[in-house]
Amino acid sequence: MDKQLRFAVVGLGNMGSAHALAIQGGQVPGGVLVAVCDTAPSRRQWARENLPDVSIFDNFDAMLEADLAEAIIIATPHYFHPPMAIAAFARGLHVLTEKPGGVQVSAVRAMCDAAEKSGKTFGVMFNQRTHPLFAHAREILRGGELGALKRVQWTVTNWYRTQAYYNSGGWRATWAGEGGGVLINQAPHQLDLLQWICGMPKSVWAHCAVGKYHLIEVEDDATIFAEYDNGATATFITTTGEYPGTNRLEIAGDRGKLVLEENKLRWWKLPTSERDFCFDGEVPTAEYVEIGQTEAETAHNGILCNFTNAVLHGEELLAPGCEAIHELTISNAAYLSAWTGERVTLPLDEARFDAILAKKIAASSYHPEQVTAEADGVYKDRWNVKW
Numbered sequence: 001m002d003k004q005l006r007f008a009v010v011g012l013g014n015m016g017s018a019h020a021l022a023i024q025g026g027q028v029p030g031g032v033l034v035a036v037c038d039t040a041p042s043r044r045q046w047a048r049e050n051l052p053d054v055s056i057f058d059n060f061d062a063m064l065e066a067d068l069a070e071a072i073i074i075a076t077p078h079y080f081h082p083p084m085a086i087a088a089f090a091r092g093l094h095v096l097t098e099k100p101g102g103v104q105v106s107a108v109r110a111m112c113d114a115a116e117k118s119g120k121t122f123g124v125m126f127n128q129r130t131h132p133l134f135a136h137a138r139e140i141l142r143g144g145e146l147g148a149l150k151r152v153q154w155t156v157t158n159w160y161r162t163q164a165y166y167n168s169g170g171w172r173a174t175w176a177g178e179g180g181g182v183l184i185n186q187a188p189h190q191l192d193l194l195q196w197i198c199g200m201p202k203s204v205w206a207h208c209a210v211g212k213y214h215l216i217e218v219e220d221d222a223t224i225f226a227e228y229d230n231g232a233t234a235t236f237i238t239t240t241g242e243y244p245g246t247n248r249l250e251i252a253g254d255r256g257k258l259v260l261e262e263n264k265l266r267w268w269k270l271p272t273s274e275r276d277f278c279f280d281g282e283v284p285t286a287e288y289v290e291i292g293q294t295e296a297e298t299a300h301n302g303i304l305c306n307f308t309n310a311v312l313h314g315e316e317l318l319a320p321g322c323e324a325i326h327e328l329t330i331s332n333a334a335y336l337s338a339w340t341g342e343r344v345t346l347p348l349d350e351a352r353f354d355a356i357l358a359k360k361i362a363a364s365s366y367h368p369e370q371v372t373a374e375a376d377g378v379y380k381d382r383w384n385v386k387w
């Protein structure tokens with residue numbers, strides 16, 4: 001018989017229910033769903049109706065105690081990701097966590113330490129890494145074909161959300177329940193791709209507008225300015241308050257330019273470095289190449305399959321869990337910069353970030369201990385974002 005991996009899923013909301021159905025529906029070869037857990041009775045009722053023959057728990061520790069699964073998918077609100085992962089590693093389980101890795105770099109660091117100590121497979125659901133054009137842009141950059149990075153600019157304003165979305169779950173868009181707004185919930189995908197393609201910056205400055213378009217206590221509009229070791233700069237603009245939005249990535253190097261928009265990668269190649277002809281040469285014509293999307297983005301199921309194959313057959317992870325720390329470092333630094341008005345140099349002062357966040361949590365309108373699980377609602381079309 002082919003090897004199988006027994007999965008459990010914790011958090012059966014919007015995303016966890018999709019992962020559970022994908023495994024249960026046979027879309028993850030080798031994966032078998034054996035257990036699920038949610039604190040909300042309505043979600044457990046959903047599981048009874050939709051996941052026959054799967055054990056259902058109302059308590060995460062009880063599910064671990066039952067020892068049914070070999071791997072766990074964590075799809076609860078972000079703050080829970082590190083403590084749940086650490087508890088699962090302690091029991092010898094493989095872990096695939098939803099993005100973001102957590103809310104604080106310090107917590108994600110502890111999660112990575114636990115993963116390394118356990119020796120188990122650890123993945124993170126950065127599903128947009130499966131988009132072939134991002135992978136292609138990365139190859140071009142990493143292979144040196146664009147030369148030295150000069151400037152990157154990403155406008156990702158097609159994360160539009162209505163007020164109804166923010167009202168759909170008590171934890172959303174609060175410091176105590178979610179730990180931020182667009183930078184912690186929607187933008188992690190692109191912040192991860194930014195660092196995956198271009199590497200980590202050395203400093204971050206940011207402006208975050210709190211509740212600019214919605215009745216929320218966190219930011220729904222952010223502009224980040226970052227600088228790299230070689231002097232290259234990045235501008236990253238995101239919001240949930242513009243409609244229709246834009247998703248355009250532009251990367252300039254000294255050997256040309258890339259533009260990724262509308263499922264098309266456009267590439268202008270220079271025969272030599274711009275630095276070679278700037279002062280004493282003829283300005284050459286750039287060769288233009290247009291690369292369309294020929295393969296599908298395998299998205300969430302692509303990551304589920306890759307994680308399963310990593311455990312069962314040693315396949316290389318496309319999104320190793322510990323890499324979640326990188327995009328979170330950028331967003332923690334952006335918050336710290338917005339809170340203090342300072343340019344934040346990396347490595348991040350994690351204690352300072354945690355201390356200011358603690359004050360925001362204390363003043364938050366969300367009080368987890370007073371909220372019943374049933375207060376969290378459901379909604380659909382959550383990640384309906386197009387290039």
Ligand SMILES: NC(=O)c1ccc[n+]([C@@H]2O[C@H](COP(=O)([O-])OP(=O)(O)OC[C@H]3O[C@@H](n4cnc5c(N)ncnc54)[C@H](O)[C@@H]3O)[C@@H](O)[C@H]2O)c1
Pocket residue numbers: 010011012013014015016037038039040043059060075076077078080098099100125126127169185373376377378382383
């Ligand atoms: N990769 C993606 O494209 C993507 C898309 C959506 C959401 N997400 C991530 O998935 C996570 C969940 O988001 P969502 O939109 O599904 O939220 P949701 O509110 O729809 O679902 C969360 C579920 O977790 C349950 N829960 C909360 N605390 C729990 C606990 N202690 N034990 C067990 N269950 C608990 C809630 O009852 C709820 O059913 C977030 O971290 C989010 O960033 C990722």
